[in-house]
Amino acid sequence: MADLIVKAAVKEALDDMNVASDFYDALDDEVDELLEDAARRAEENDRKTVQPRDL
Numbered sequence: 001m002a003d004l005i006v007k008a009a010v011k012e013a014l015d016d017m018n019v020a021s022d023f024y025d026a027l028d029d030e031v032d033e034l035l036e037d038a039a040r041r042a043e044e045n046d047r048k049t050v051q052p053r054d055l
Contacts, residue, residue, distance in 0.1 A: 004031045 005028050011019055038054035 004028050004035070 003024075005024065007024050010024065010027065034055065035050075038050045041054040042048065042050045
């Protein structure tokens, strides 16, 4: 699986928090699942364009 998240951006968004190395993999898995669900919803509505409402 390709990395979907940018580690530096996550670290910056979490400000002064420490981030465990395995957190990034778990977050990447969650984002992947979210994208798959959004694509499925778009297809179910006969669209090839994923829209915010698909989230």
